[in-house]
Amino acid sequence: MRVVIAEDSVLLREGLARLMEVGGIEVVDTVGDAEQLLRSVERDCPDLVVVDVRMPPDHSDEGLRAALMLRRTHPDLAVLMLSQYVEERYAVELLTGQNRGVGYLLKDRVADVAEFLDALRRVVDGGTTLDPEVVAQLLVRRDGSEIERLTPREREVLSLMAEGHSNGGIGQALFLSDGAVSKHIHSIFTKLGLPPNESHNRRVLAILKYLRENGKD
């Protein structure tokens, strides 16, 4: 796995590079702004880019815009965004259109080494990983929608699904059997009026699409 890291804080950039090294991931380049990121992707053809949302020169959302551009020009490139705070609209923008291999995490999550490396691998394998805070925001905005008809347990399952966990992962987190997880998922899909879908990734996308399209108001 070949990775380019785009992060303007030198300290954190080095920390991330070291972290990848521990996880046996090859860091082909580390850059400090969006322009260098675009150049580096052209030159090094990585499998994954890890990008900070806020970068020079304006420190607003340069990283995100660069990532969106890369997703259009390099459909096979996996993207993991890191941010000081999460913003559901950033997630929505990232997930629009090409939905393969996207992740969006709070910077703090980097400190949990094993989980972070897991998330990286999931994204490179074409999966999605969303920060629990993003998922919470996506859920909270559904004013008066079918989401409110879900039981608390179903909401928990839905959150974990949206974060990108597999059935097994959900079962482990909630101490449920695989059968029970499948039953909850089936019930969620029925209540939301979504067609049942066996493939894990497509299922997550269906849910995210639902959350997105039944957005505010």
Next chain:
Amino acid sequence: MRREGSANRLSGMDTATDSAARPGPWPLIVVGALWSRRTWRELTHLVSGAVVGVTGGSVLLFLVVATILGAPTVLVSLVTGALALSLSGALTALQRSRHRAFLDLDLPAGRPYAAFSIRPRVLLELIGTGKNWARLGYHLISLSWGLMAAAIAVGTWAFAVTLTLVPLFLANTELVVNPFALSAWGVALMLFAPWTTRGLAALDAQMAKQMLGVTRSEELEMRITDLAASRDSTVDAADAERRRIERDLHDGAQQRITALAVNLGIARATLADLPEPGARALADAHEEAKQALNDLRDLVRGLHPAVLEDRGLDAALSAVAARSPVPVRVRVDMDRRVDRDIEAVAYFLVSEALTNVARHSGAEHASVEVVLRDGGLHLTVTDDGAGGADPGAGTGLRGLADRVRSVDGTFRLTSPAGGPTTIEAELPCASS
């Protein structure tokens, strides 16, 4: 500046600095007045008053008469009338500076006088202001009054000096009266002359205060404008400071502690065979670093969240709602972003209200509604909890009300025992 002005005006001319005004034996005061700076400044004041009064007043009088006589031909009246008002404004400014220069008397300016204009709206406003008539009156009166006051003051001095010097010219002439007696009268009159000057100047100052100054309500209005401006700048400065601290923390401590937590995490993951005390210490350090990162993030949110700055109220509120342990419905209806300080007040209001809901209400649901309409931002936070929230009980509620007031907003809390609790606030937003 203006505040000093009004203080001066309240105490009138007493603030004129002058050595002779100091208490002392009365003969010294009487004689000292002869060469006190104040006397001569006030004499100059009266003379300059005559010059300004006669020239300005006569032109003004001409314009006023022309306006009255020209009434049948509307246009002439309009032009001369507008000229008269404009001249009156300019003369007022001139008289003000004269009183300031010679008498240290600050006549607070009302609104700055309008330059010449024949636009009906401007004219009507000028005519409609009662104060402008008083000002016009003052300038017309000073035509005669200014001349008279100066004449009396200068005349007294001149007569006193002439009388005093009589013996020099008339020592040998046959006169009914003794020239030296006349001279004695002259000296007496000269001692009296400064007080004539001062009396006339005081009279002029009094007239100017009455006719050129501002009314009590105008003065209060100006004072309120002043206070509002100074409060706004204080609030702005505090907000700017919060944003600066947020940026500093983001660029500094947050990055460092994140890097620290990452490095500790790496050490923990790779040093699997560390002896027990070391492994425990490392694990603790890692957890502490993550906790510190959390605390820091909460602190930054409390200061001025970056998402609010970057993406506005809508985005920031959904993050607040997502963190709330009590399920919250959010509805934000805004077609544009509003002032940064209004956004901040709205954000902290909702944030604090939801914290209260989670801590004290025992509610199962809460809802937040933010609507921008009619030039105001309307906020409503409700919960289905136990109610009985008391703004006096030292919770964050009073702080909320204060913060809302700092931007001239209104705040209302309804919380009967048994619930529900509703907080309503309205924040003014200039429509763009």
